[in-house]
Amino acid sequence: MTGPYAFAPVAAGRFSGLMSPEFIAAGLTRLFEADRFPGPGFEVEHVHGNIGVTWRVSSPALPCPLFAKRFVHPPLVALRSLFRATGAGRSWRAATIMAETGIPGPRPVAVMSRKAAGLTVESIFVSAAIADPLDRDLERWFRSRFDRPDLGPELLAEKREAIDRLADLYRAAHSQSRLYFPDFHPHNMVVTRENGRLRLWLVDFDEVNFRVRTGDIIKNLASLGRNSVKVQKKMTGGGRITTGDRLRFLRRYLGPDATRDSVHRLWREVLDNWERR
Incomplete structure (x- = not known):
């Protein structure tokens, strides 16, 4: 290189x-x-x-x-x-x-x-080292920012931006076939702010595989769903990860051509994998 x-x-x-x-x-x-x-x-x-x-x-x-x-x-x-x-x-x-x-x-x-x-x-x-991370990892930052019952307009916009950046990172990882990240979770990511815009980084990838097999992408998304439930249980200040948040993630992940049917079809695939675990 x-x-x-x-x-x-x-x-x-x-x-x-x-x-x-x-x-x-x-x-x-x-x-x-x-x-x-x-x-x-x-x-x-x-x-x-x-x-x-x-x-x-x-x-x-x-x-x-x-x-x-x-x-x-x-x-x-x-x-x-x-x-x-x-x-x-x-x-x-x-x-x-x-x-x-x-x-x-x-x-x-x-x-x-x-x-x-x-x-x-x-x-x-x-x-x-990633320069100037906002916290030790994405999960800690997310809980510190959004674990409250009333976010208000500014925090709500920031939460939506964080969900969009997370979807962008997953889409980037799933748009190539050379790497698969089994441990693709928010505690293995950090978040920074550059020129007023959030950016997410994947920083821990010891368990990476160098090929992507059938079903790996859905397993990744289902694992994220299960992880979001664990994060929700740690949010004791009244904050919520809502169905709307999850649908926003899927729409962003699928890109500008996403339709209502494609979002719900992916949602069903993710839930089917989720429930098999």
Whole structure:
């Protein structure tokens, strides 16, 4: 790839892989040079570790803050790495495909791995942090903004805009056939505001599949529906996710050619899948 997504081979300490030349020049290789990752000389904050362990990494020398996700591969996983990509390799590949297909996500910065006896025992995916997110994730932001009984005109308009942006993100993800996101949920997204307009980003995609099978899109939409019920249960301040909100999402998702029949046909397909779980 070219431009901001160009990568160069790099070796640092016990690690080797690919890294953006811009970040090589900024000294990011030092993060990998110590005996134990992460190396000194950076501000490092442990963030979470559902799959792998994630750190937020920053330094005045870096062009922007980063997230580094580390995957440790026990023996059986290390053996499988002979035949399939590592966790970090899958994340890096997904991030580059997202950039190519127009799915908003973090900029990939580096993918590094450490080998022992010819097997990959550790891999790390580094990406640029999304600048100025409005909250830790979309779900938290949505509840903090709209969990109240009376939204008023401005908040109601903002809620509708958020639903539209969510539908746009799903449509972008479902308009290509190279990636499928099984864990496509609001807690894996962040929201920003750029020039007065909301924008959503998909930031966690460890479980990505590199093919889309029959029924995957409906499963995604049904999963979002089930997730919206969970979010609703957490909204204890009187806010609601209404049938009108769900219909608005489906109309926007289907695009300008959506009709009443096409919206209700999709609604029925989603509900059928939802009820089978």
